[in-house]
Each structure stands twice: as C-alpha cells, then as structure tokens.
Amino acid sequence: MFRSQNQLKCNQKWHTSQLSLRRLYDLQNEHFNVFNDYLKLETERLEELKKKLSEIYEWHDDKITKNNTYFHINSLKMMTRIHYDFQKIEHSTCNKHSMEGLNKIDKDRDLSGDQVNLASQGLRRLQKFYEIPTIDMAAGKYKDRIIGSQLDACERYVIMKICFENHDFFGSIDWGVHTYKKWTNEGGQSKCFDVEHLKYYIILSSMYTGFNYTTIFGSSETHYYAGHIFAQHSFLMRDEIYFTDGSVTTSLDIFNVYRTLDTDNRRIDFKRLCKHGETMRTLTKDSKCRYQTKNCTYRLLMPFKEEDLDNDPCIKIYHDILYDDEIEKIKTIVSNRMHDSQVLSSKGENLLVEKNRSGKTGRLSEDEASKHFDKLNTRIETITGMSTKNAELYQVVNYGLGGHYMPHYDGFMKNQGYRPLGNRIATVLFYMSSVQNYGYTVFPSLNIVSPAEKGAALLWYNLHYLTDGHIHDHTLHGSCPVLTGNKWIMTRWLYEDDQKLLYNWRDNI
Ligand SMILES: O=C(O)CCC(=O)C(=O)O
Numbered sequence: 001m002f003r004s005q006n007q008l009k010c011n012q013k014w015h016t017s018q019l020s021l022r023r024l025y026d027l028q029n030e031h032f033n034v035f036n037d038y039l040k041l042e043t044e045r046l047e048e049l050k051k052k053l054s055e056i057y058e059w060h061d062d063k064i065t066k067n068n069t070y071f072h073i074n075s076l077k078m079m080t081r082i083h084y085d086f087q088k089i090e091h092s093t094c095n096k097h098s099m100e101g102l103n104k105i106d107k108d109r110d111l112s113g114d115q116v117n118l119a120s121q122g123l124r125r126l127q128k129f130y131e132i133p134t135i136d137m138a139a140g141k142y143k144d145r146i147i148g149s150q151l152d153a154c155e156r157y158v159i160m161k162i163c164f165e166n167h168d169f170f171g172s173i174d175w176g177v178h179t180y181k182k183w184t185n186e187g188g189q190s191k192c193f194d195v196e197h198l199k200y201y202i203i204l205s206s207m208y209t210g211f212n213y214t215t216i217f218g219s220s221e222t223h224y225y226a227g228h229i230f231a232q233h234s235f236l237m238r239d240e241i242y243f244t245d246g247s248v249t250t251s252l253d254i255f256n257v258y259r260t261l262d263t264d265n266r267r268i269d270f271k272r273l274c275k276h277g278e279t280m281r282t283l284t285k286d287s288k289c290r291y292q293t294k295n296c297t298y299r300l301l302m303p304f305k306e307e308d309l310d311n312d313p314c315i316k317i318y319h320d321i322l323y324d325d326e327i328e329k330i331k332t333i334v335s336n337r338m339h340d341s342q343v344l345s346s347k348g349e350n351l352l353v354e355k356n357r358s359g360k361t362g363r364l365s366e367d368e369a370s371k372h373f374d375k376l377n378t379r380i381e382t383i384t385g386m387s388t389k390n391a392e393l394y395q396v397v398n399y400g401l402g403g404h405y406m407p408h409y410d411g412f413m414k415n416q417g418y419r420p421l422g423n424r425i426a427t428v429l430f431y432m433s434s435v436q437n438y439g440y441t442v443f444p445s446l447n448i449v450s451p452a453e454k455g456a457a458l459l460w461y462n463l464h465y466l467t468d469g470h471i472h473d474h475t476l477h478g479s480c481p482v483l484t485g486n487k488w489i490m491t492r493w494l495y496e497d498d499q500k501l502l503y504n505w506r507d508n509i
C-alpha cells in the first residue's frame with residue numbers, strides 16, 4: 001500500500017507543525033522511489049526496443065539489400081516482416097506500464113501552490129516579528145545563529161512574488177532587491193524567472209511604498225523605466241512614506257516603518273520579550289527556587305523542583321515533572337490525529353486564524369489519559385491543590401514553520417460560549433521538548449519569559465480564585481514564534497466546578 005497511515009488530509013497545512021514537515025521529507029522520499037521505479041521501467045522498455053530494432057535492421061540489411069538487387073518475391077517477405085515487426089515493437093513503444101507507476105504520486109495530499117504561499121507567509125511573519133534583515137534571512141542566519149540554508153535567486157523570487165500578490169509591498173521590494181542582487185551574483189542567469197518581470201515588481205512595489213527605485217538600480221535603469229512604463233506614475237516615487245493618519249516618515253529602514261505602524265503596546269511588549277527573552281531570566285535575590293514536598297510523604301524522596309515566576313498572579317515552573325518515556329508515549333498517541341490549531345472567537349466559535357495562532361493540535365481521550373497517565377493527574381492535583389475531575393482533555397500542540405500563539409487569555413470572557421463547568425481556573429502547561437532559542441511562553445504585562453525546557457511544567461492561575469473568580473488581567477500570555485527547533489507542549493486546564501471556592505462561579509458566566 002503506497003499511502004502511509006500517517007497521511008495528512010488535503011485541507012491541512014504542511015507547514016503548521018514540525019511533525020508534518022517531517023512527513024513532507026518522507027513524502028519526498030516516497031516520490032523519489034516512484035520516480036526511480038519509473039526510470040527503471042522506462043530504461044528497460046527502451047533497452048528492449050533498442051534490441052528489437054537492431055534485430056530488424058540486421059534482417060533488413062541481410063535479406064533485402066544484399067548485392068543491391070531487389071527481388072519481387074521479396075516484396076511479400078518484406079510486407080509480412082514489417083507487419084510482424086511493428087506488432088513486436090508496438091508494445092515497447094507504448095509506455096503504459098511505466099506510466100502506471102507514476103500514478104502512484106499521491107495527488108490527494110495537497111501540495112499545491114497554496115501550500116507554498118502559506119509557508120512563504122509564515123516565513124515572512126517570522127521575519128517581521130524578529131526583524132530579520134532580508135540579507136540575513138536569505139543567507140539562512142539571524143544574529144550569530146544559523147536558521148536555515150541559503151536561498152538562491154529562484155527561492156527569493158518566489159517569496160518576492162508571494163509578498164506582492166498578498167499586497168505586502170515592503171516585503172516585495174525588499175525581497176525583490178535581494179533577488180536582483182543574487183541574480184547579478186549568479187551571473188545574470190536564471191532558469192525560473194525573467195529579470196524584466198523582477199524589475200517590474202520592484203518598480204511597482206517602490207511606487208506603493210514610496211521607496212525610490214532609482215537608488216536600487218542606479219541611474220542607468222531610471223531612464224528606461226521612467227520613459228516607458230512608469231512615467232505617468234513617477235510623481236508617486238519619493239523617499240517618504242505616508243501613513244493613513246497623514247503622518248510621514250522619511251525612514252528608509254523597512255523595520256522602522258513596521259515599528260511605526262505597530263501601535264498595540266501589548267504586542268510590542270510581546271515582541272520585545274520574545275526577542276530578548278534569553279537575557280530575562282537571570283537569577284536575582286528575589287528569585288525563589290525550592291524543593292517542594294507539598295506535604296506529600298512520597299515527595300520526601302522525590303521533591304518537586306519548584307521555581308517562582310510571579311506571585312500575582314501565581315506563576316510557577318516545576319522542573320522535571322514529566323518524564324521522557326511519558327513524553328514519547330504522548331507523542332506517539334497523538335501524532336496521527338493532529339489538526340491545524342484554532343482560536344476561540346469572542347462569540348465562542350473555533351476559528352483558524354493563522355496570524356494569531358499557527359500549530360497543530362491533538363487531544364488525548366479520557367480513556368487514554370486514565371490508562372497511561374493517571375499518575376500525572378495526581379501530580380497536577382498536588383502542585384495545583386485543585387481537583388482534575390472536570391479538567392479539559394489534555395491538549396497537545398506541535399508548532400511548525402514560524403509556529404506561534406499571539407497573546408491571549410486562557411480564561412473565557414463573559415458570554416464567550418457555553419460553560420457548564422465554569423471557567424479555566426488554572427493552566428498547567430507541560431513542555432515536551434526543549435527549544436534553544438525563541439520558543440518561550442511570554443507574559444507581556446508582567447515582563448515574564450518562561451523558556452521551553454523539556455519535562456518542565458508551567459503553572460498559573462487564570463482567575464482571582466481567592467476572591468471573586470474574575471479573570472486576572474495579567475495572565476495575558478503567548479507563545480513566541482518558533483525560529484528553530486521543534487516545540488511540543490501539552491496543556492491541562494482545570495475548571496471551577498468541583499473546586500473548593502469562596503465565590504459562586506455561576507455568577508460570573
Ligand atoms: O505554547 C506556549 O508556550 C503557550 C501555549 C498556550 O498559551 C495555549 O496553548 O493556550
């Protein structure tokens with residue numbers, strides 16, 4: 001059977017999880033196998049044809065043109081010969097058999113241009129978020145880190161074109177210029193685009209953005225383009241960028257322009273923390289770490305490694321609380337049922353909004369959880385001091401190309417969907433892989449960064465659970481876009497129902 005059981009469905013996106021990117025490699029290998037089989041069959045067929053033809057030539061040479069004499073009686077001989085020869089070679093000239101092999105290429109798995117488009121947009125989101133200069137991104141590096149391999153002129157052109165088609169004109173001009181430079185470095189040859197088209201995109205983008213294209217090509221090109229196609233628009237070309245509110249910037253730094261456009265303070269804080277997170281968790285005199293038994297006798301032998309991140313709301317990390325064998329088991333169980341992660345709208349609907357969240361999600365059923373991870377519930381109850389009886393099913397997430405989750409509250413707002421068990425009182429977030437750079441969970445209102453460290457759990461309380469049960473404003477949090485590495489997490493949300501509370505949660509629905 002050609003199709004593997006772990007196949008993705010058409011409407012799912014390859015780039016949204018590392019898991020499916022791995023499968024993409026497998027799929028490519030499967031395709032290579034199909035092509036190899038096809039080549040083998042085709043080579044055999046052509047060899048056979050060659051052999052038969054050489055037999056025919058031999059006969060022809062020997063029997064017909066011997067001594068350059070044409071005998072009438074041999075006409076019949078020749079006709080029969082041709083008739084049977086043709087039948088003989090007909091089979092070898094028709095490649096039906098080898099073509100059948102090619103049909104094994106699985107068209108059900110959507111590998112259309114849409115996927116390239118989405119992956120390119122994911123890369124672009126990553127670039128804008130971390131402010132990675134195009135020259136670095138195209139070289140596969142960021143600061144002193146390797147984030148991929150170098151992009152050739154064709155690949156740069158693809159990104160440029162997709163930016164343009166998505167009306168991201170800062171992107172198209174930036175990538176266009178770097179495509180042009182690469183094209184020049186590669187000797188002015190390209191198999192995949194026409195450089196005149198490239199120039200056209202650059203000049204058009206320069207009109208939309210206000211960047212002056214003459215500084216890109218130098219004066220030699222000015223004449224040609226201004227004279228022919230764009231003279232009527234040339235008044236639009238200037239070095240200032242006009243914003244919709246009427247303000248003007250004279251900056252030619254593209255990221256400075258994006259910065260000026262971004263007005264949401266919480267998003268700005270989120271970006272800053274994601275970018276500089278590695279310097280955020282140096283130990284200070286206020287940092288408190290301890291071995292914690294939670295009055296549990298068993299934990300005298302194996303105490304929790306508890307670290308305080310904040311007191312209001314209470315946020316803690318528990319190191320080494322989930323074991324490697326449990327992590328492997330969890331990944332194995334869910335990997336066949338991951339789908340694109342969704343966000344909850346203010347009306348309580350589940351929506352796919354890639355600019356807010358990109359990843360793949362899978363749930364563990366209650367049966368699987370109680371069969372394999374019952375002890376984990378005990379651990380959760382011990383650290384939270386709360387019941388898991390009404391907890392939401394474990395949710396596993398794997399992030400892919402630029403996978404992220406923009407700042408949000410885990411707790412539901414009033415009227416945000418039907419809530420028979422109350423609100424998500426606590427979140428326990430297990431890290432199932434370590435991400436070296438930029439995979440943090442960030443609380444922008446608190447200036448807090450939690451690194452993804454395999455086996456650790458991040459616990460916080462979403463509500464003012466000791467008073468009125470209202471959402472704690474400072475629990476706003478998000479997952480920084482993953483730049484390199486493979487981020488796996490699992491969350492368990494505990495609900496208000498069945499907890500010992502000082503307020504009636506039904507008043508808050
Ligand atoms: O992946 C993370 O670090 C955060 C995930 C999260 O906030 C969520 O799943 O609700």
Ligand SMILES: [Fe+2]
Pocket residue numbers: 408409410477
């Ligand atoms: Fe969350």
